[in-house]
Amino acid sequence: MTRFAPTLVLLAGFGLAACNGGTDGESDPAGENATVAGHVAPTGNQASPVSPQPERTEAIDLKEKSDALEFSYRIPAEAAAIPGLADMLKTRAETAKRDALTEHAEMAESLPVDAPARAFELTVDWSVAADTPQLLVLTAEGYDYRGGAHGMPIHRVLYWDKAAAREIPFDALFTDRAAALATVRDDFCAKLDKARADKRGISLAELKKSTDDTMESFTACPEFDEKIPVAFTHPVGGKFGRITFIVPPYIAGPYAEGDYTLDLMIPKAMIPYVADKYRPSFPGTGN
Numbered sequence: 001m002t003r004f005a006p007t008l009v010l011l012a013g014f015g016l017a018a019c020n021g022g023t024d025g026e027s028d029p030a031g032e033n034a035t036v037a038g039h040v041a042p043t044g045n046q047a048s049p050v051s052p053q054p055e056r057t058e059a060i061d062l063k064e065k066s067d068a069l070e071f072s073y074r075i076p077a078e079a080a081a082i083p084g085l086a087d088m089l090k091t092r093a094e095t096a097k098r099d100a101l102t103e104h105a106e107m108a109e110s111l112p113v114d115a116p117a118r119a120f121e122l123t124v125d126w127s128v129a130a131d132t133p134q135l136l137v138l139t140a141e142g143y144d145y146r147g148g149a150h151g152m153p154i155h156r157v158l159y160w161d162k163a164a165a166r167e168i169p170f171d172a173l174f175t176d177r178a179a180a181l182a183t184v185r186d187d188f189c190a191k192l193d194k195a196r197a198d199k200r201g202i203s204l205a206e207l208k209k210s211t212d213d214t215m216e217s218f219t220a221c222p223e224f225d226e227k228i229p230v231a232f233t234h235p236v237g238g239k240f241g242r243i244t245f246i247v248p249p250y251i252a253g254p255y256a257e258g259d260y261t262l263d264l265m266i267p268k269a270m271i272p273y274v275a276d277k278y279r280p281s282f283p284g285t286g287n
Contacts, residue, residue: 057081180273189221
């Protein structure tokens, strides 16, 4: 998605139903067939019955369009299959939609009758960034327009602990978040500078020499904070393969430059700062 939006939004979910078969009540005087958990056990040359395959959970698409709001919220099948996660995200989606409609109504009341408020737009599309035995990592891209010249991007990352059946904060992955991210700081800044120079059509030397007042803040390497979502991605063999930073507009460059998405290798130096509980999801560690 190439458009952008600044509000985090929400997801939804459906539960899975488990079906137990039952006997049909017919007698089997010869005792040739025994029933176990609703299934008929074969005897002799009788062919084994084919166990029914569980129905695949579908992605959840929440859509609504009116004069006030064009709303779209997508939850991938992998998240929809986890009742707690799906319900949590669906609740967030409904809350975000309600807040947008409330804000639009307030704006409409403040405008002249002959200048109606333009419809807002809120889209959020969650996808799976990584799926390990321990953690499901979701990333969201979206667009949030609330009037004005343009909207802003939505970029969010969600970590779901499968065993605990709950969302965990990014900090929970580490014993020391700052120290862990410091191990990729140099690579992050170097890769960001290269990407900025490429977008601006200048050399790295020219980027460093920039003194234009409007661009000076867009040549420095931004600090790691909540404005820059971080996702562990590209799993290999049940372990994360990369660490991905998503830098939105106005953090590393002007709005026109869009986002900067930077994929880095996970350095060995980071592993000692990973919490023991989650080390199996990181490279260079045992199961």
